[in-house]
Every structure is written in structure tokens, then in C-alpha cells.
Amino acid sequence: MSLHGTAGGTGADDEGETCGTDALAVLELLARQAPPSRFEALLREARRTGTDGARLDRLRRAVRLATDIGATLDRREQREAGLATLVDTARDLTLPYDLDTLLRVIARRAARLLACDTACVSLRDAHGLSSHVHTAEGGRTGLADGVLVPDGSGLGARAHAHGEPAWTADYSVDESFPHSEEVDELVRAEGLHAVIAAPLRVGDTTVGVLYGADRRVRHYTHDEVALMSSLADLAAVAIEKAGLLDQTRAEVTELERDSSRARTRLTRMRHVSEAHSRIMNLVLAGGDLCNVATAAGDALDGTVMIRDPGGRSLATCGDIPGLDEDAVAKASLDAHAGRRPVLAGDNTWVAPVIAGSEDLGVLVIRASTGLTGEDGRLLELAAQSVAFLLLMQRSTAVAEGPVRDELLDDLLADPQHAPQQITQRARRLGIDLRKPHVLVVARPEGGDQGRAVVWASSYAYRMSGLKTVQGGCIVLLLPGEDASAAARAVSGEVSPLLGHPVSVGAAGPGHGPDGAARMFAEAMRCLDAMSALGGAGSAASVRDLGFLGLLLSDDHDVDGFIDSAIGPVLHYDAERFTDLTRTLEAYFASGGSPTNAAEALHVHPNTVSRRLERIGELLGPQWQKPGQILEVQLALRLQRTRAVLAGQRGTEERPVP
Incomplete structure (x- = not known):
């Protein structure tokens, strides 16, 4: 009994010891986190050594439990690793990225978190009708960036519609969702199979979709789907923050631009104010x-x-x-x-x-x-x-008007007042009578003279001259040497002002206080001559009237008349020793016949014709018109008469300059 008891006790102990040994071996493999192949090796060894069926069943059960525990531990480690990566991602997403950089960071993190081959982010447009892929990580073709994801198609549409992640083990063969040609073409080009899409939600609004994809068939676990969803939630918040940051930056930039424009405008306004002050100070000074x-x-x-x-x-x-x-x-x-x-x-x-x-x-x-x-x-x-x-x-001209008018009246008076006193009075008014002056007489042909008188006061003051009114005419004594130009300038200003014709005559230049009366008389004769010739409303000087000016002028400037009428011909003959002047005399003496003139000159008629053409070039194409041809003939007569008189006095002929 004792043996039996001993034997019985020994058998139970051996069996328990054997079970403990098997369990210990399994636990040791489990503790070392041995791969499943080691557990399979333990079972094969037990079968090889002929372990009885009950012990082998217990060993199989222990191996199965150990494998389940290992898988549970692996999932826990994966979850912890994923959570740690998610925490790092959350910390990374808090940095102040711009939107494009943030999207690249999100795609990179998604690919790393799920160990995907590629990842990308699509954002919905402003109208919410479609989405565009803004950035991609791990792509081979570069086709993903900017691709259109139509609304209502693909996994993104399912994720957006249900507000939760959607995935497929093989995108191309999965018919559980509508496809689009653009996305299918991209999937084929990249060689993708498994795809997961997580909505980017901000409150109740979905702003986009986060995608992950593999180039193999893959069944995503619940933990992976949960991680993808958590990453999408973090990314959505970061995208909203980045959008607000970009908006804030844009507003700050616009504020800085407005501030710069305001500073520039203020500077310009200060410049305007200072420039206006300088101009006004100049005027007031x-x-x-x-x-x-x-x-x-x-x-x-x-x-x-x-x-x-x-x-x-x-x-x-x-x-x-x-x-x-x-x-x-x-x-x-x-x-x-x-x-x-x-x-x-x-x-x-x-x-x-x-x-x-x-x-x-x-x-x-x-x-x-x-x-x-x-x-x-x-x-x-x-x-x-x-x-x-x-x-x-x-105003100054009006205020000084009486004094200036009185001075010009005294200059025109006959007999004239003491020249020395007049010169001193003129100097006090800023007038230097020793310099050349011209005298202009303007006669309005009808209408009120009031505006013309006011204008004349201002004009005389502006031109540093004098003004008065005599016999219904405005008289101006102006600095200068060209009487004709002065007459045209006065006519050009006063005629548009009054709106009706103004006749203007001029004479000069003159020097000193004693020349004003003489120039006034000449200018009045010039004005009367223009009226007699039907030239009312015109402007001219005695020099412009040709031989009439010679007759009307007090100094009878014969040299000036000859020079203005035929001076170019005389100078041409003197410089080139030609006979144009003699040809002109013969032409007029023969009654304007080139043939008769050629006989008188003993030259060929063609020679006379060529000389007449040259004369036309020198005197102008109008030289044979009645008015000018009369002056040309008169100038030739005067020139010939002077030559005869000079010969009679035994002097040489004086060339006209």
C-alpha cells in the first residue's frame, strides 16, 4: 500500500512536474518574446519524443494562449508606439507652419504612422463642390499634386458623407463606392492597392480628406484606422489654425502695406505743403x-x-x-x-x-x-x-497806373518836359529809357474799351513798360527792338480778350526819352495807313508797310528799304560777281520780256531765264506779285539813283549791307 501509495504519489508528482516543465518552457519563450516559429518548434519536439495525447493537448493549449498573449502585447506595443507618434505629431503640428508646409508635414506623418507607401491631403474648394490634392508624400510619378477629386466619388466621398474613416484592401477592384477616372488613373499610375481615407473635420464641417495608400493588398486594423482618424482630427485643427495664421499674416501684411502707403502719403503731403509754402513765400516776397x-x-x-x-x-x-x-x-x-x-x-x-x-x-x-x-x-x-x-x-499795375500813365503822357507831350527829370521818374518805376524801346498803338474797332485798358495796365506792368490812353487808342511803350513782333504780340493777346478786331500799329526802336514822341507819330501814321488800305484789325509796323513805311517814317530809312526789297540779290552779286541786279533792270526795262532783256544784255534768253529763276529763289516765289514787284522796282530805282549821285560826287558806290 505504501508502495502503491508511494508509487501513486510518485506518478502524480511526475505528471505535475512534466506539466510544469512544459508550461515553464512556454512561459520562457513568451517572456523572451520569441517569434511564433519557436512555439511551433516546441510542439514539433513534443510530437517527436512521443509525448502522450493529453500532455500534447495541454502543450498546444499553452502555446495558443501564449501566442494570443504575445499578439495582445504586440498590439499594445503598436498602439503605444502609435500613440507616442501621434503625440509627437500633435506637438509637431503646433509649430507655426504656413499651409503648404503644414500639409507636407501631415502627409509625411501619416505615411510614417501607418507605415504606408504614400500619403496625401486633399482640401475642398471655396464652394465645397470638389477637392484638390495639395501635397503628396512618397509618390513616384508626381501626378498626385493638384489632381481633382470630384465630389461624390472615391473613398473621400464616403469618408466625407459618414464623417468617419473609410478604407479598402484593393482600390481598383472594390466596387462598393463610386469611382472617378481621374483618381483611378492616378491609382494605376502609382501602382496602389490598399487605400484609407479619414475626414478632416472642424466641428461639423469637413474641410478635406487625409489619405494613406499601399502598393500591396492590405487589411487595415481597427487600431490603424483609429490612429488615422485621430491624426486627421489633429490635422484638421492644425489646418484651421494654419489658415487663420495665414489670414492673420495676410492681414498684418496688408496693414503694413497700408501703413507704408500712409507714411508715403504723409511724406508726399508734407512735401506738397512745404513746396506750396515755398512758392507762396516766393510770391509774397x-x-x-x-x-x-x-x-x-x-x-x-x-x-x-x-x-x-x-x-x-x-x-x-x-x-x-x-x-x-x-x-x-x-x-x-x-x-x-x-x-x-x-x-x-x-x-x-x-x-x-x-x-x-x-x-x-x-x-x-x-x-x-x-x-x-x-x-x-x-x-x-x-x-x-x-x-x-x-x-x-x-493790382499793382492798377495802383501804379496813374503814375505810369502820367509818365508816358509826359514822354509823348510836345514840347517835351525836361529829359533828365523824366529819366529819373522812369528809373523809380523800374523803366530804363536808355535801352531800346518800341511804341505800340492799339485801336479797338468797336466795343467797350474798359477791358482793354485794364488788360493794357497788366500787360505793360508784366513787360516792364508803360501804358496810357490817347484819342481812344491804347499806347504802350515796351522794351525791345522788333516793332513788328511787339505789334503781333499785343494783337494776339488783346483781340481774343475783347472778342472783336483790334488794329495795332508799331514803330521803333528808339533810345532815350526824346524818341517816344517820334515813334508815336510814326505808329499813328502806320495805323491810319492800314485803315486807309482796308487793313483794319491787322497788326504791323512801318517796316512791314514796305515803301509806304519808307514814306511814313520820319527817318526815311532808304538803306533799310532797299535791303528788305532786293538785299539778297545785291549780296549775291557782291559775293559771286554775278549780274542778277543788272538782269532785273533789263527785265523791267523790256516790259517783263526775257527775250528782249537777253538782247539788251547780249546774252542767250536761257541765261536770262536761269537768272530769273535764281532771283526767285533769293526773293521768294511771290516776288513778281503786284505789291512786291512794285517795291522791287522802286528799290532798284533808288539803288541806281544813289549810284548815279555817288558817281557824280566822285565817290565809290557804297554796297548795301
């Missing part, structure tokens, strides 16, 4: 129009020209080459109609010079660069300053 034009040109970085209502230049600070006068004239009308500067083309602006409703002229500027809004304002202020200066000059 007694500066003239040239000074104002120069100051305005410096402030606007251009060339400025001040013109009167008739378009004549009053002052300029430089030349404006290639100025389109027609465009300037049109722009002047538009500028006065709109009371604002108008562009006349090629960086040329025209600003109206206005005092109330009165047109005082225009200010023309050719700018080096285009004018800004502040420059336009400065141009308007400069035009106002010019208007103010013109009004000041007019």
Missing part, C-alpha cells in the same frame, strides 16, 4: 513768374511753362521738346471746363489758372515721371499761386 515757374518745376521734377489765355508763354523754366500744341489746346479747354489738371499726353499736364470765373491762362508741365495724386494737388496749388501772382501784378 515779390518773385516774378519765372521764379514761380522754376520753383514749381523743382517741386514737381519737371519743366513748367506759364501761358496766357491766348496760349503765349509768359514764363518758363526750360524747354519742352516735342510739345503737341493741339493736344495742349484741347487739354486747356478741358482743364478750364473741369477746373482741374488734365493730361495732354506724354507726361504733359495742363492746369487751369483761374481767379473766380476769369481765365488767366494755363500752367503746362512736362514731368520726368508720372504725377501721383499728391503731385496733382501740388500742381493745382501751383496754378493757384500763379493766379494769385497775376492778380497781384494786376
Whole structure:
């Protein structure tokens, strides 16, 4: 019994010891995290050694339990690793990325988290009708970036519709969702099979989809799907934050741009204010129009020209080459109609010079660069300053008018007052009578003379001359040597102002205080001669009247008349020793017959014809017209008479200069 008992006890102990040994072996493999092949090797060894069936069943059960425990531990480790990666990703997504960089980071993290071959992010457009892939990680073809994912197709549509991840083990053969040709083409080009899509949700709104894909058939686990969903939630928050950050950056940039524009505008306004102050100080300090034009040109970085209502230049600070006068004239009308500067083309602006409703002229500027809004304002202020200066000059002229009128009346008086006293009075008014002067007489042909008298006061003051009114005519004594040019300038200004014809006669130049009365008499005779000849409303000097001017002039400038009539022919003969003058005399003596003139000169008629052609080139194509041909014949007679008289006195013929 004891043996039996001993034997029985020994058998049970051996069996328990054997079971413990088998369990210990399994636990050791489990503790070492041995691969499944080691457990299979343990079972094969037990079968090889002839282990009985019950023990082998217990061993199989232990191996199965150990394998399940190992798998559970592997899943836990994978979950912990995924969570750790997710935490790192969450920390990484808190960095201040711009949107494009953030999308690349999200795609890279998704590929690493699920060990996918490729990953990408698609975002919905502003209208929410379709999505575009913005970035891809791990692609081979580069076709994914920018591809259109139509709404309602693909796994993305399912993920968006259900608000949870959707996946497939093999995309191309899965017919459980609608396909699109664009996405299918991309899947084929990249060689993809398994695809998982997780919606990017911000509250109740889905802004896009996070994709992961493999180039093999793969069944995603619940843990992998959960990780993908968690990453998509984090990514959605980060994308929203990045969008807000980009928006904030854009707003900050716009604010900085607005601030820069405001600073620039403030600087320009300060420049405008300072420039206007300089121009006004110049005006108040007694500066003239040239000074104002120069100051305005410096402030606007251009060339400025001040013109009167008739378009004549009053002052300029430089030349404006290639100025389109027609465009300037049109722009002047538009500028006065709109009371604002108008562009006349090629960086040329025209600003109206206005005092109330009165047109005082225009200010023309050719700018080096285009004018800004502040420059336009400065141009308007400069035009106002010019208007103010013109009004000041007019007021000064009106205030000094009686004194200046009295001085010119004394200059024209007969007998004349003491020249020395008159010279001193003129010097006090800024008039230097020792310099050349011309005298202009303007007679309005009808209408009120009041406006003409006011204009004449301003014009005389502006031109540093004198003005008076005698016998219904405006008399101007102006500095200069060209009486004809002075007459045309006066006519060009006063005629448009009055709106009816004005006859203008001029004489001069003269020097000293004693020449004014003589020039006045000549100018009046010139004016009367124009009226007698039917030239009312014209402008001329005694020199412009040809031989009539010779008769009307007090000094009878024979040399000047001969030179103006046939001077080019005389000079040509003197320089080239030709006989053009003698040919002219023979031509007129023969009654205008080239053949008879050739006989008288003993030359061929063709020679006379060629000489007459040369004379036409020298005197102009109109030299045989009745008016000019009379002057030519008279000049030839005077020239011949002077030569005869000089010969009678035994002197040499004096060539005409």
C-alpha cells in the first residue's frame, strides 16, 4: 500500500512536474518574446519524443494562449508606439507652419504612422463642390499634386458623407463606392492597392480628406484606422489654425502695406505743403513768374511753362521738346471746363489758372515721371499761386497806373518836359529809357474799351513798360527792338480778350526819352495807313508797310528799304560777281520780256531765264506779285539813283549791307 501509495504519489508528482516543465518552457519563450516559429518548434519536439495525447493537448493549449498573449502585447506595443507618434505629431503640428508646409508635414506623418507607401491631403474648394490634392508624400510619378477629386466619388466621398474613416484592401477592384477616372488613373499610375481615407473635420464641417495608400493588398486594423482618424482630427485643427495664421499674416501684411502707403502719403503731403509754402513765400516776397515757374518745376521734377489765355508763354523754366500744341489746346479747354489738371499726353499736364470765373491762362508741365495724386494737388496749388501772382501784378499795375500813365503822357507831350527829370521818374518805376524801346498803338474797332485798358495796365506792368490812353487808342511803350513782333504780340493777346478786331500799329526802336514822341507819330501814321488800305484789325509796323513805311517814317530809312526789297540779290552779286541786279533792270526795262532783256544784255534768253529763276529763289516765289514787284522796282530805282549821285560826287558806290 505504501508502495502503491508511494508509487501513486510518485506518478502524480511526475505528471505535475512534466506539466510544469512544459508550461515553464512556454512561459520562457513568451517572456523572451520569441517569434511564433519557436512555439511551433516546441510542439514539433513534443510530437517527436512521443509525448502522450493529453500532455500534447495541454502543450498546444499553452502555446495558443501564449501566442494570443504575445499578439495582445504586440498590439499594445503598436498602439503605444502609435500613440507616442501621434503625440509627437500633435506637438509637431503646433509649430507655426504656413499651409503648404503644414500639409507636407501631415502627409509625411501619416505615411510614417501607418507605415504606408504614400500619403496625401486633399482640401475642398471655396464652394465645397470638389477637392484638390495639395501635397503628396512618397509618390513616384508626381501626378498626385493638384489632381481633382470630384465630389461624390472615391473613398473621400464616403469618408466625407459618414464623417468617419473609410478604407479598402484593393482600390481598383472594390466596387462598393463610386469611382472617378481621374483618381483611378492616378491609382494605376502609382501602382496602389490598399487605400484609407479619414475626414478632416472642424466641428461639423469637413474641410478635406487625409489619405494613406499601399502598393500591396492590405487589411487595415481597427487600431490603424483609429490612429488615422485621430491624426486627421489633429490635422484638421492644425489646418484651421494654419489658415487663420495665414489670414492673420495676410492681414498684418496688408496693414503694413497700408501703413507704408500712409507714411508715403504723409511724406508726399508734407512735401506738397512745404513746396506750396515755398512758392507762396516766393510770391509774397515779390518773385516774378519765372521764379514761380522754376520753383514749381523743382517741386514737381519737371519743366513748367506759364501761358496766357491766348496760349503765349509768359514764363518758363526750360524747354519742352516735342510739345503737341493741339493736344495742349484741347487739354486747356478741358482743364478750364473741369477746373482741374488734365493730361495732354506724354507726361504733359495742363492746369487751369483761374481767379473766380476769369481765365488767366494755363500752367503746362512736362514731368520726368508720372504725377501721383499728391503731385496733382501740388500742381493745382501751383496754378493757384500763379493766379494769385497775376492778380497781384494786376493790382499793382492798377495802383501804379496813374503814375505810369502820367509818365508816358509826359514822354509823348510836345514840347517835351525836361529829359533828365523824366529819366529819373522812369528809373523809380523800374523803366530804363536808355535801352531800346518800341511804341505800340492799339485801336479797338468797336466795343467797350474798359477791358482793354485794364488788360493794357497788366500787360505793360508784366513787360516792364508803360501804358496810357490817347484819342481812344491804347499806347504802350515796351522794351525791345522788333516793332513788328511787339505789334503781333499785343494783337494776339488783346483781340481774343475783347472778342472783336483790334488794329495795332508799331514803330521803333528808339533810345532815350526824346524818341517816344517820334515813334508815336510814326505808329499813328502806320495805323491810319492800314485803315486807309482796308487793313483794319491787322497788326504791323512801318517796316512791314514796305515803301509806304519808307514814306511814313520820319527817318526815311532808304538803306533799310532797299535791303528788305532786293538785299539778297545785291549780296549775291557782291559775293559771286554775278549780274542778277543788272538782269532785273533789263527785265523791267523790256516790259517783263526775257527775250528782249537777253538782247539788251547780249546774252542767250536761257541765261536770262536761269537768272530769273535764281532771283526767285533769293526773293521768294511771290516776288513778281503786284505789291512786291512794285517795291522791287522802286528799290532798284533808288539803288541806281544813289549810284548815279555817288558817281557824280566822285565817290565809290557804297554796297548795301
